[in-house]
Amino acid sequence: MTINASTMIENSKQLLLFCGLPKQGDNIAAFRKDGGSVIYFIQPDQKDELVFRPGDRAILWESDEKVKRWLHENAPQWIGAQIGGDEGIAQQLAQLLGQIVDLHNFDQSSLEFLTKDAMPTRNALRNFRYLEDGIPLKRAKGMGKGHAAILMMAGPSLDAQWGELRRLRCVDQHVFICAGRTYRKAMQEQVPPDFVIEVEQFPWDDKIFTFAAPPPDHAILCAPLTTCPGVLRAWPGKRMILTDHNTAKLFESEGFKVGEDSIDGGNSILHHAFNLSLWLGCNPILFAGVDLGYPQGETQPETHASGTFPPWPNEILTCERNLQDPLTVEGNDGQPLRSSPGYKNFALFCEMQVQKAKSADPDLRVFTFSPRGQKMSGVDSIPIHTWRNGLCSPASSSPGSSPAASQADSSAASGSATC
Numbered sequence: 001m002t003i004n005a006s007t008m009i010e011n012s013k014q015l016l017l018f019c020g021l022p023k024q025g026d027n028i029a030a031f032r033k034d035g036g037s038v039i040y041f042i043q044p045d046q047k048d049e050l051v052f053r054p055g056d057r058a059i060l061w062e063s064d065e066k067v068k069r070w071l072h073e074n075a076p077q078w079i080g081a082q083i084g085g086d087e088g089i090a091q092q093l094a095q096l097l098g099q100i101v102d103l104h105n106f107d108q109s110s111l112e113f114l115t116k117d118a119m120p121t122r123n124a125l126r127n128f129r130y131l132e133d134g135i136p137l138k139r140a141k142g143m144g145k146g147h148a149a150i151l152m153m154a155g156p157s158l159d160a161q162w163g164e165l166r167r168l169r170c171v172d173q174h175v176f177i178c179a180g181r182t183y184r185k186a187m188q189e190q191v192p193p194d195f196v197i198e199v200e201q202f203p204w205d206d207k208i209f210t211f212a213a214p215p216p217d218h219a220i221l222c223a224p225l226t227t228c229p230g231v232l233r234a235w236p237g238k239r240m241i242l243t244d245h246n247t248a249k250l251f252e253s254e255g256f257k258v259g260e261d262s263i264d265g266g267n268s269i270l271h272h273a274f275n276l277s278l279w280l281g282c283n284p285i286l287f288a289g290v291d292l293g294y295p296q297g298e299t300q301p302e303t304h305a306s307g308t309f310p311p312w313p314n315e316i317l318t319c320e321r322n323l324q325d326p327l328t329v330e331g332n333d334g335q336p337l338r339s340s341p342g343y344k345n346f347a348l349f350c351e352m353q354v355q356k357a358k359s360a361d362p363d364l365r366v367f368t369f370s371p372r373g374q375k376m377s378g379v380d381s382i383p384i385h386t387w388r389n390g391l392c393s394p395a396s397s398s399p400g401s402s403p404a405a406s407q408a409d410s411s412a413a414s415g416s417a418t419c
Helices: 005-014 028-033 044-049 064-073 087-114 116-127 129-133 156-160 162-171 180-188 203-207 229-234 245-250 269-280 314-321 341-360 403-409
Strands: 015-019 037-042 057-060 082-085 148-152 174-179 195-197 220-223 238-241 285-288 327-330 336-339 366-368
Touching: 015 028, 015 087, 028 037, 037 044, 044 057, 057 064, 064 087, 064 341, 082 087, 087 341, 116 129, 116 229, 129 238, 148 162, 148 269, 156 162, 162 174, 174 180, 174 269, 180 195, 195 269, 203 229, 220 229, 269 285, 269 341, 327 341, 341 366
Parallel strands: 015 037, 015 082, 037 057, 148 174, 148 285, 174 195, 195 220, 220 238, 285 366
Antiparallel strands: 327 336
16 A cells, blocks of 8 residues: 555545545535545445546445445545534544554654564565475365354463463364464464464564473464465474465466465454465454463553563563553443554454454354453454353364364365375
């Protein structure tokens, strides 16, 4: 998404974001006189009342999340545009626009930092071997259908959830997806994952599996091409590259197909784990250790769950253990939660992911086990001890073995994958 000053100036002259239906006195004709066009933001029941002119469009305001997703995906079309119409709706739209601009600025600053010294490109070139030698992404598609996915991240609330996660791992058949930094602790707690996700691209991350127990035979490390190559080398088990759509398009001449050999990305490890669970076909999807904030506020003893600090360099660990800049958001319990601008942007992107996924599958359910995590639209909060398997069937495989991971690897021979 590229936005520049000329785009903003042009939009300010040529585009009006109009909230609601035009009323007498709304001088839209004067705006059109100089060639301007209008994007209407209206309720679904108003669409038949709207009279369109050439160049006009309408966005149905079915939910805030749907509007935010449209704004995020089409930012160059509206940045700098004028806002008019119903004052109350216009203020609401302005708030959503502000959130999306903040997310865009966050993404841009992150991109500038992460692409320094062409590191993503250098990592990708060193990791291409795993596209050939690893498990093809397309083989895993739909392998978790009919089963719940539990995403084990590294928020502080995870400390209180290990006992229940052991119960779910041993009794019920779930697909367990674990953040790389949480893997060592998960093995210590006897909650072996089926899939491990890692996305960090910097060289110091190659120590992430140091002192960790070896993975179960069926467990698969999943990572984008841009991940630190040392992480993929250090993993003693099977690997699967989470190919993004741009890479798939680049390799169309080699038989790659966008959407069949590629998966959506994100700007945090949670987003990648969520996309993987959708790719596997899991439903429902359950978040464990997803706080996106500090449940105990300024007195939070650790910024992340115990045991989720790998032997990274001291300067990295110091940064990881410091509270981020403060921002107050609503928690799952309805009370104020100490969070940060970065966590707020992660939550906003996740909300748009959930909205997109539920639009494609209205039966999809998404839950969080975090009682004091950041509240996200489309994600329902439930106590972990009340979860009893939901849509899943009784376990038919041995404890600690997921059908998704086992089937994804079932036709790989000696670590070499063939379609």
